Amino acid sequence: MEILRSPDKALRQKSEDISFFDDFLRMFVDLMVETMYEGGGVGLAAPQVGVNRNVIVIDPTGGDDSSALKVMINPKIITRRGSIESEEGCLSVPGFRGTVTRSESVDVEYFTQTGEKQTLTATGFLAIIIQHEIDHLHGILFVDRVSSLKITPKKKVKAAEKTA
Ligand code: CO
Numbered sequence: 001m002e003i004l005r006s007p008d009k010a011l012r013q014k015s016e017d018i019s020f021f022d023d024f025l026r027m028f029v030d031l032m033v034e035t036m037y038e039g040g041g042v043g044l045a046a047p048q049v050g051v052n053r054n055v056i057v058i059d060p061t062g063g064d065d066s067s068a069l070k071v072m073i074n075p076k077i078i079t080r081r082g083s084i085e086s087e088e089g090c091l092s093v094p095g096f097r098g099t100v101t102r103s104e105s106v107d108v109e110y111f112t113q114t115g116e117k118q119t120l121t122a123t124g125f126l127a128i129i130i131q132h133e134i135d136h137l138h139g140i141l142f143v144d145r146v147s148s149l150k151i152t153p154k155k156k157v158k159a160a161e162k163t164a
Contacts, residue, residue, distance in 0.1 A: 001049040004048055004050055010051075011047055014137070014139050018053055025073070028055070032055065035049060036091075041164055043059070043129040043164035044133070047136050047137065048091060054074045056072050056075060060129060072110035073112065076108065083104055086101075088132060089163035097149075105122065105124075106122055107120070
């Protein structure tokens with residue numbers, strides 16, 4: 001699938017919950033995962049491919065360890081703890097990076113692809129990606145949360161600062 005870039009309107013709309021955990025959802029999730037890995041990202045939200053539904057896929061290893069893949073349907077952050085500065089980029093805002101203040105740890109409630117309810121406590125990099133992707137579901141881009149944007153040549157981006 002094609003990754004939409006800012007200022008595409010789909011990136012600014014609020015997404016709606018998924019109600020059917022069917023084969024169509026699973027096919028869509030597979031395509032999102034493929035698109036995330038092809039883009040070299042560590043996370044992708046459905047609005048980034050033009051679908052305003054509450055679906056995110058995350059892999060903090062960028063595909064190096066496929067067991068790290070997380071698929072979250074209708075995710076909601078229910079608890080936040082602490083504060084952490086993160087340098088972020090976004091597949092929908094290519095060529096830009098910026099420092100964002102995020103919660104250091106979050107509890108997130110979500111459904112799996114098969115409709116099972118789960119709760120995950122995430123800290124550090126995983127917590128940052130979850131917050132970045134859930135922002136997409138609310139039409140928020142990381143650039144809305146930074147005080148100053150940096151234009152960074154792609155080559156200089158470190159592994160830990162991959163885009164989502
Ligand atoms: Co993003």
